[in-house]
Structure formats: C-alpha cells, structure tokens
Amino acid sequence: MGPLSSRLFALESHRNWQISFSIGAILILLVPFLNLAVPSDSWLHISDFWVNTLGKFLCFAMLALALDLIWGYAGILSLGHGAFFGLGGYAMGMYLMRQIGDRSVYGNPELPDFMVFLNWTELPWFWQGFDMFWFALLMAMLVPGALAFVLGWLAFRSRITGVYFSIISQAMVFAMMLAFFRNEMGFGGNNGLTDFKDLLGFDLSEPEVRVALYVISAIMLGLVYLICRFVTTSKLGNILVAVRDAETRVRFLGYSVARAKLFVFTLSAILAGIAGALYVPQVGIINPGEFSPAKSIEIAIWVAVGGRGTLYGAIAGAFAVNGAKSLLTGIAPEIWLFFLGALFILVTVFMPRGLVGLVRQWRERRRTIPSPETSHAR
Amino acid sequence: MPVEPRSTPDMSPKTLLYVSGVSVSFDGFKALNSLSLIIEPGEMRAIIGPNGAGKTTMMDVITGKTRPDEGEVLFDDAIDLTELHETEIANLGIGRKFQKPTVFESLSVFDNLRLALKSDRRIFATLFARLTSEQRDRIHQTLEAIHLSARQEELAGALSHGQKQWLEIGMLLMQNPQLMLLDEPVAGMTDAETEQTVTLLKRIAGERSVIVVEHDMAFVRNLDCRVTVLDEGQTIAEGSMDAVQSDPRVIEVYLGR
Ligand SMILES: Nc1ncnc2c1ncn2[C@@H]1O[C@H](COP(=O)(O)OP(=O)(O)O)[C@@H](O)[C@H]1O
Ligand SMILES: [Mg+2]
Numbered sequence: 001m002g003p004l005s006s007r008l009f010a011l012e013s014h015r016n017w018q019i020s021f022s023i024g025a026i027l028i029l030l031v032p033f034l035n036l037a038v039p040s041d042s043w044l045h046i047s048d049f050w051v052n053t054l055g056k057f058l059c060f061a062m063l064a065l066a067l068d069l070i071w072g073y074a075g076i077l078s079l080g081h082g083a084f085f086g087l088g089g090y091a092m093g094m095y096l097m098r099q100i101g102d103r104s105v106y107g108n109p110e111l112p113d114f115m116v117f118l119n120w121t122e123l124p125w126f127w128q129g130f131d132m133f134w135f136a137l138l139m140a141m142l143v144p145g146a147l148a149f150v151l152g153w154l155a156f157r158s159r160i161t162g163v164y165f166s167i168i169s170q171a172m173v174f175a176m177m178l179a180f181f182r183n184e185m186g187f188g189g190n191n192g193l194t195d196f197k198d199l200l201g202f203d204l205s206e207p208e209v210r211v212a213l214y215v216i217s218a219i220m221l222g223l224v225y226l227i228c229r230f231v232t233t234s235k236l237g238n239i240l241v242a243v244r245d246a247e248t249r250v251r252f253l254g255y256s257v258a259r260a261k262l263f264v265f266t267l268s269a270i271l272a273g274i275a276g277a278l279y280v281p282q283v284g285i286i287n288p289g290e291f292s293p294a295k296s297i298e299i300a301i302w303v304a305v306g307g308r309g310t311l312y313g314a315i316a317g318a319f320a321v322n323g324a325k326s327l328l329t330g331i332a333p334e335i336w337l338f339f340l341g342a343l344f345i346l347v348t349v350f351m352p353r354g355l356v357g358l359v360r361q362w363r364e365r366r367r368t369i370p371s372p373e374t375s376h377a378r
Numbered sequence: 379m380p381v382e383p384r385s386t387p388d389m390s391p392k393t394l395l396y397v398s399g400v401s402v403s404f405d406g407f408k409a410l411n412s413l414s415l416i417i418e419p420g421e422m423r424a425i426i427g428p429n430g431a432g433k434t435t436m437m438d439v440i441t442g443k444t445r446p447d448e449g450e451v452l453f454d455d456a457i458d459l460t461e462l463h464e465t466e467i468a469n470l471g472i473g474r475k476f477q478k479p480t481v482f483e484s485l486s487v488f489d490n491l492r493l494a495l496k497s498d499r500r501i502f503a504t505l506f507a508r509l510t511s512e513q514r515d516r517i518h519q520t521l522e523a524i525h526l527s528a529r530q531e532e533l534a535g536a537l538s539h540g541q542k543q544w545l546e547i548g549m550l551l552m553q554n555p556q557l558m559l560l561d562e563p564v565a566g567m568t569d570a571e572t573e574q575t576v577t578l579l580k581r582i583a584g585e586r587s588v589i590v591v592e593h594d595m596a597f598v599r600n601l602d603c604r605v606t607v608l609d610e611g612q613t614i615a616e617g618s619m620d621a622v623q624s625d626p627r628v629i630e631v632y633l634g635r
Pocket of ligand 2: 434
C-alpha cells in the first residue's frame, strides 16, 4: 500500500469504517431497491418523493460538511455559504438549460426562453461552453472556488476575523441575491432556471434517473466526507484548530495563518459548489432564493444542531433539521421559521455541542457510573 | 570592549548575547537606562528586580519587539539584533516564553509539540506531512523532559496551569533555540511543580543559554546560577545569589520600599 492509501485507511478506526459502510450500503443499495423493486402498495416501498427528498438531504449534508470544515475547525463562521452552493447550482442549471434546445416554449435552439423574452439575439459570453457537461461541472467548482479565494484573500490578509467576517460573508450573499434578481444579469432573474429536460441524454422525469442522481449524491457525500477527514486529520488540520484557539501563537510558530485559512475556505467553497450542482437536477430549479441570507444562516443552524467540529455531526444536523422541516411544513408551514429560531436558541443555550455532544455525554455518563467492582477496587 | 583571553582557545563564540548601553524611553520615561548584559553559551542567568524595573522591556529589546533608542545588542558576536524583525530573530534561534502561557487547548499535548517542530511550513507540505521516526523520537524526548509523557494524548486544555507552562517550554525546545528567554515561568505553580521546573531548566541549560526572569526568590536560589538585579532600568548588582543578597544596594531596593 502506498503512503496515501494507508493514510486513507487510517482516517477511521476499524469500527467506524464498519459503521460508515453499513450506513453507505443502506443509503446506496437498500433505498433504491425499496423504491424500484418493491411494489408501490407494499408498506416497505419508498416513494419517489422520499427518494428525491433524501437526495436533497444528501446535498444539504455535503453543504453542512463544507461549512463545518471552516467553522468547526478553523473557527471561520461563513454566513454566506449559500453563495457557493447557489453558484454551483447555477453552473449545472446553465448546462441543463442549454440541453433543452428547441424543446422550449419559444423553440429557439440556441437561446433559453428568458433570453428570447428579453429580445436578446445571441448567447452572452458567459453562457458559452455550458453546452458541454464537463465544462459546466468544472465551472460548478471553479467559480465558487475563485469567489472564495478572492473574498478570503482580501479578508484574511487584512486579518478580518470573527463576527466581522460573518457579516461580510452575509453581505456578499445578499448582494448576489440582488444581482441575480435582475433580468439583465442573464440568469433568468426572479424565475431563475427551470423546466429542465435531460442530463447527458437521460430524461430527468424518469424514476430510474432520479434514483441514479440520488445514488451519485450518496457516493459524493461519502467522498466529500473523506476529503474533509483527510484535511482535518492532517497536520494542516491541527494548524486550523490551533488557529481557532490562538491565532497569534500560530503565526509566532512560523505558519502563515492567512494561507491556511485561504486554503480551507476555498476548498470549502468548492465542496459547496459540488453540492449545489448535484442539488439542482434533483429539485429541477435554481433561482435567486438560494442566495437569500436566511438560507445561509440555516446552514449554520444545521451544523450547530448536529455539533460542530466532528464532520459526522454536520451530516446528522443537516438530516435532522431538514427532516423536521419536511414534516413540519407538511403540517403547519407558517410555524417553521419560529421553530427554527427556537431550535437555534435551545441548541446554543442547552447543547453547545449539538446532537453529537448529547450522545457523547449520555455514553460517558453510562461509562462513569461506578460499578460495584471498580468502586471497591483500590 | 576588550575580551579577556579564555582558557579554551576554541572557535566557538565567546559571548552568545552581548547587550551594551541599551536605553529605551516611553514618553520621556526611561524604562531601560544604559543597560548592559553578557550571556555566555550554555549559561543560565536569573534576572530579578522589583516591578517596573524593566525586565520585560529588556526581553522585548532582545526579541525585536521594542527598538532601543541607543545601545548595542549582538547575538553570536556578530549579528545586530536591533536591525532585525521579530520573526527573523525567532528563526535565528532565540525563543521566548511570555508571562501568560498560550498553548493550543483543543489539541493534544503531542500535537502541540508536533506543530512547534522545525519543519516545512508551507500549506501543501502540512497537508501531506507525515512524522519521521526521528521527529517522533524528538517529540518523545521533549515529552519526557517536560514530565508530560503520560499525558501526551490528552488535550492541552486539560493540563494544570503549571503543566501548560511546561508544555510551552517544550514547544520552545522543539525549535531548538540557542537562547531561551523565560518570563516568570513558575508564576502560579505549586511548590512541587516549581521544584520540577528547577530540574527541567537545569537540564535545558548547558545545551543552550537560558535567561529566566522571576520574582520567586526561593526558586532563583535553587536555580543556583548567576543573578542579575535590575532596578530602574539599570543593573545594580550581579553575581551569585548569596553575594547579591548581601549587596547593600539590593537590600535598599528590596527593603526600602
Ligand atoms: N509600551 C510601554 N509604554 C509605556 N510605558 C511602558 C511600556 N512598556 C513598559 N513601560 C514602562 O516601563 C517600565 C518597565 O516595565 P517592564 O519592563 O514591564 O517591567 P518589569 O517587567 O520589570 O516589571 C514600567 O514602568 C512600565 O510601566
Ligand atoms: Mg514583567
């Protein structure tokens, strides 16, 4: 085994690998089986709706991982991560738009409907190349990465940290929302991009295609988790935690704090972009709503609820909060925001380490309850 | 200044640190007043003096944090420290421990030392870095020296105040400095910890020079080294602890207030 692959295996204990593989197997094999092979009148059947919903949650979990990587480890709280997710989504949306071709309402083979509606006669320069899948995929990573690099370079170089950075990131996503709302921007304005037909020739309305997208999302989540684990268990991961604890001391040891932050922030944005690109074909739309400040704050709540600085906590938080959201908005949509606010306050006050901390506490309490033998032995 | 001939005519530098006629004033107030100090290689030196005597300011001058108004500060007989920046001075092999211990509380004791190890500081190097067996040995040697071998897996935040001080000394040792400056290293330590620190510092000195600033007289006596007494930015006495304690000027400074 090479040094890299042996390090990959060393990322998790034997037991954790077993757990991860079991969860992975359930997500990747069992769910599609229960959806496609089990008849829909059986109680074991998982509906198309739930496969689709789980697929979205997987993308949210990826996004939560991306945020935990910078917030939970380096202590950088971005309240604008929706920007990177949304940009990844738009890149994929632009590819899907161009795949529609002459099947659109206006039937223009070159131009998406909204451009025809604006009386545009040719494709703007920034829409070039998006008819190629690989190019769109590349842009889904490159554009969020580049934006994060520029923002991070400006902020970390001038030592902008803490709440100031959070505010700047929030302002950035808000500015993007306003920009993308404008029709002249060339991204479909208010309505965004939608009415997608197919991806690489596969019809997006087919159940099998949706299951495939779901499976790809599950695999990508596993991959993103491993990437994050690789970073956080490396020496660089130690440096990030050290930066969170005592930034000036790290500088004193001769490490470049700004570069460490810039690296991890850019990586995080790229991962968020991938999540967005996987999300859009599953929900069938991308619009400026993804850039709303509230959505970016919600991402931070997922991570806080799950417990930051553990990675798997971020995944758990994304599933827990979005699961609750799906259930609650089904029953009483108007109370969701109040619920979310209350949840956030409860978590920060009563469980600062989130669900993960709760489970750990419970386990430790069980372990430390003195059994008769240990209390007598001296 | 004429250097006296030595009994061992080797090529090693005669003095590691040469401070001469250094003055620093803050808004007209002279924190250091024509201060001179000579530290030999491998020497341990204790610096005592009442509050505000200029001990911390002296360390600031040596480490490049404060520029002197006048005077000379030479390292290794040749390098003018007054011309260099803090990081350059640190890279020359002058390590400093501040009064308040700062360790990385959420990292293990072992990882704290690992970060301090001399190594490639570039980002991608740190992403793929693996410990060599020599590096691992060095960390273990240091763990032993600072009495923290048994606690290497624990988070630094779980250490006692005194143990954090040791860990920080350990982090300095990892960078293998020629000169170590310690500002009040036993402040807040228990008697047992203070005693162990004496052993630790005696072990560290010899391979390198150590300057210790301290208030605790019992501790300084146990260090059993040359003592320099500062007052109002000047050296008022220098010699063994016994000699210094019987010096009338020292008695006046310490008892006259
Ligand atoms: N940055 C500064 N500005 C103004 N005065 C200072 C500054 N640093 C130190 N001083 C003054 O210089 C004197 C010596 O301080 P210091 O070196 O900290 O003393 P010690 O460490 O011996 O207690 C004190 O009177 C202090 O108030
Ligand atoms: Mg002082």
